[in-house]
Amino acid sequence: MKETSTELNARIAERVRGLRTERGLSLDALATRSGVSRSMISLIERGENNPTAVLLDRLAQALDVPLASLFDNPTPPPEPIARRAAQTVWRDPASGYLRRSVSPTGADIRTQIVEVEFPPQARVAYDSLERLQGVQQLVWLLEGRLQLTVDQTVHTLEAGDCLAMTLGVPIVFHNPGQAPARYAVVLTRS
CATH class of the missing domain: 2.60.120.10 (Jelly Rolls)
Known part of the structure; x- marks a missing residue:
C-alpha cells in the first residue's frame, strides 16, 4: 500500500511534533536550535507543508535523530520484515x-x-x-x-x-x- 503525499506529511508531522514534545521543546526553542522558522515548523507539524530534505535534516539534527527516523512508521511492524x-x-x-x-x-x-x-x-x-x-x-x-x-x-x-x-x-x-x-x-x- 503506497502512501499519498498527504499521508506521509501527516506521518512526518506526527513524528516531529512527538519528538519535540518528548524533548520538552517549545516551537520557539526548536526554531532556535534548528534555524527553521517557528511558522514553518508549525506548518510541518500540522501536515500543511511539503518540507524539503534540507528543512527536515535541520529539524532532525535539532531533535537529535537521524533524518531517516522522521519517516519511521509510528507503530513498528509486527514482524522484522519491511515489505x-x-x-x-x-x-x-x-x-x-x-x-x-x-x-x-x-x-x-x-x-x-x-x-x-x-x-x-x-x-x-x-x-x-x-x-x-x-x-x-x-x-x-x-x-x-x-x-x-x-x-x-x-x-x-x-x-x-x-x-x-x-x-x-x-x-x-x-x-x-x-x-x-x-x-x-x-x-x-x-
Whole structure:
C-alpha cells in the first residue's frame, strides 16, 4: 500500500511534533536550535507543508535523530520484515530526489537503509548544524555518478563505489551526470 503525499506529511508531522514534545521543546526553542522558522515548523507539524530534505535534516539534527527516523512508521511492524509495498517513499520537493525507507523500524534497530534515486544535475546541501554524535553513514552508488562534498573534500563515486563518513560536517550531494544516480545510504548509530 503506497502512501499519498498527504499521508506521509501527516506521518512526518506526527513524528516531529512527538519528538519535540518528548524533548520538552517549545516551537520557539526548536526554531532556535534548528534555524527553521517557528511558522514553518508549525506548518510541518500540522501536515500543511511539503518540507524539503534540507528543512527536515535541520529539524532532525535539532531533535537529535537521524533524518531517516522522521519517516519511521509510528507503530513498528509486527514482524522484522519491511515489505516493499509498505516502505515509505518520499520525494524532495526542491531537488526531486526520491527516497525509500528500506529497513524495518523499531526502537531496537540501530541500522537504517535508505534507497535514493537522484535526478540528473540535482544538488542537495546539508548544512553544518551540529549533527548526531556516533552516526556512521555509508553511501553505496548502485547506478550513475555522484559527487559528495564532505566538509571541503570532494569525492566522485562511480557505480559500485562506497563512501564511509561520520556525520558532523556539511555534506553536499550532487549528480553531475545526465542520467539518474541510484544509491543506498546505510546509517548506523552507536
